Amino acid sequence: MICVTTTTRERGRPRSFDADAALDRAVEVFWRQGYEGTSLTDLTAAMGINRPSMYAAYGNKDELFRRAVARYAEIDMAYARDALARPTGYEVIERFLRANADALTRTDRPAGCLSIQGGLAAGSDDGHVAQFLAASRLAGENALAERLERAVADGDLPAGTDAAGLARYVMVVSEGNAVHAAAGVDRAGLNAVIDIALRAVPRQS
Amino acid sequence: MICVTTTTRERGRPRSFDADAALDRAVEVFWRQGYEGTSLTDLTAAMGINRPSMYAAYGNKDELFRRAVARYAEIDMAYARDALARPTGYEVIERFLRANADALTRTDRPAGCLSIQGGLAAGSDDGHVAQFLAASRLAGENALAERLERAVADGDLPAGTDAAGLARYVMVVSEGNAVHAAAGVDRAGLNAVIDIALRAVPRQS
DNA sequence: CCATTTCTGTACTGCTCGGTATGTAATTGA
DNA sequence: TCAATTACATACCGAGCAGTACAGAAATGG
Numbered sequence: 001m002i003c004v005t006t007t008t009r010e011r012g013r014p015r016s017f018d019a020d021a022a023l024d025r026a027v028e029v030f031w032r033q034g035y036e037g038t039s040l041t042d043l044t045a046a047m048g049i050n051r052p053s054m055y056a057a058y059g060n061k062d063e064l065f066r067r068a069v070a071r072y073a074e075i076d077m078a079y080a081r082d083a084l085a086r087p088t089g090y091e092v093i094e095r096f097l098r099a100n101a102d103a104l105t106r107t108d109r110p111a112g113c114l115s116i117q118g119g120l121a122a123g124s125d126d127g128h129v130a131q132f133l134a135a136s137r138l139a140g141e142n143a144l145a146e147r148l149e150r151a152v153a154d155g156d157l158p159a160g161t162d163a164a165g166l167a168r169y170v171m172v173v174s175e176g177n178a179v180h181a182a183a184g185v186d187r188a189g190l191n192a193v194i195d196i197a198l199r200a201v202p203r204q205s
Numbered sequence: 206m207i208c209v210t211t212t213t214r215e216r217g218r219p220r221s222f223d224a225d226a227a228l229d230r231a232v233e234v235f236w237r238q239g240y241e242g243t244s245l246t247d248l249t250a251a252m253g254i255n256r257p258s259m260y261a262a263y264g265n266k267d268e269l270f271r272r273a274v275a276r277y278a279e280i281d282m283a284y285a286r287d288a289l290a291r292p293t294g295y296e297v298i299e300r301f302l303r304a305n306a307d308a309l310t311r312t313d314r315p316a317g318c319l320s321i322q323g324g325l326a327a328g329s330d331d332g333h334v335a336q337f338l339a340a341s342r343l344a345g346e347n348a349l350a351e352r353l354e355r356a357v358a359d360g361d362l363p364a365g366t367d368a369a370g371l372a373r374y375v376m377v378v379s380e381g382n383a384v385h386a387a388a389g390v391d392r393a394g395l396n397a398v399i400d401i402a403l404r405a406v407p408r409q410s
Numbered sequence: 411c412c413a414t415t416t417c418t419g420t421a422c423t424g425c426t427c428g429g430t431a432t433g434t435a436a437t438t439g440a
Numbered sequence: 441t442c443a444a445t446t447a448c449a450t451a452c453c454g455a456g457c458a459g460t461a462c463a464g465a466a467a468t469g470g
Contacts, residue, residue: 012416013466036241037328040458050419051459057417061458112325120387121322123242134388168385168394169401175384176377182325183339189373196374200405217446218436245428255449256429262447266428329456 022047027068031114035129072114089151090203093170100174101190104181112182141171158202173197224262227252232273236319240334277319294356295408298375305379306395309386317387346376363407378402
């Protein structure tokens with residue numbers, strides 16, 4: 001077999017839908033209904049394709065969900081990476097929580113957060129979905145913890161601050177806000193909570 | 206029909222199981238697997254009864270779930286009523302959060318909190334379960350808000366404190382901790398978060 | 411042109427779901 | 441003893457589930 005490095009058109013019949021656009025629709029359905037509450041009929045109807053096309057493009061329901069979560073992290077949680085780039089520990093935390101509150105209450109998206117609404121309990125699949133989502137959230141918490149450790153090293157968080165504990169606290173507030181947002185609390189309500197929560201964050205040194 | 210006020214034995218064949226004990230088993234299954242992740246087969250197997258007995262005693266799956274949540278609130282959240290009886294606003298909050306952390310990590314019960322794990326997303330039932338649980342959590346939040354308003358009136362929280370906002374903040378922390386507990390964080394980890402969270406709570410006046 | 415490859419649409423599979431019909435067992439009241 | 445009442449156990453119902461077989465359609469390569 002000879003493979004040339006030029007990008008050649010693929011062989012058979014071309015796909016008649018945009019796989020990323022269809023994935024965006026799947027994100028929204030999973031977000032609104034959770035993993036277990038979403039049927040393949042729901043998914044394919046929203047994606048505008050039929051079952052075999054879905055299986056060919058994404059594997060199965062489980063794989064589709066994982067890809068949906070990955071795309072959600074890339075697009076709907078871009079604010080988190082932005083927040084980590086702020087100059088001081090306090091600003092990182094405030095920016096993260098404020099942007100999180102905005103994301104939880106966007107009118108053009110479902111209320112709340114896919115990585116929590118997707119599935120918390122160990123349902124029929126022995127909790128694989130819940131474990132996957134928990135691991136995904138933990139990755140975010142660890143990234144925040146590393147950033148806050150750097151803030152302690154930089155001296156813009158007090159020496160001796162428990163960066164990992166503080167990161168966990170910030171994630172706890174964001175997750176609690178997600179639960180409240182899913183229950184219908186509006187953006188102002190979440191920001192009032194953040195006003196209080198920020199009082200626990202140490203400033204300068 | 207003549208009804209005498211003496212307690213008379215019921216007419217037909219007596220029930221062969223303890224309805225409250227069976228309900229406790231149902232609580233545990235719903236808690237571990239969520240509403241949608243729990244089948245009637247799961248339930249009746251855990252309760253040690255068969256389907257018609259369940260339907261006769263509780264109505265249907267939805268009613269059984271509501272009764273399970275009510276029993277959960279009565280038994281597994283008794284600590285909340287105890288916390289509200291503490292003398293000062295700060296003590297109410299600290300007691301609530303500490304006891305909540307204990308309840309979320311009891312080794313003889315599922316990790317986390319039924320009223321969150323039970324169902325967050327609007328699944329197949331148009332979100333009725335999620336709405337019911339949200340209303341149930343909101344009732345707790347309102348009770349806490351009233352208690353904190355009294356604390357402000359009593360002068361053991363600073364005048365001008367937003368009791369409703371503070372109550373919501375406390376619930377946010379407890380819900381975030383519940384999400385973390387469901388993901389496997391242990392009691393010490395939750396208490397470290399509470400140590401930080403309590404710094405945001407105003408003391409005396 | 412035709413063989414090959416890949417995708418699409420319909421219709422289907424086996425299975426599990428929540429809920430129930432039916433016959434029988436156990437108790438009460440007369 | 442016997443009718444009435446209530447609960448139990450088996451076996452079933454239509455519906456919806458995740459996943460797939462298969463035949464036709466649309467592209468490429470020769």
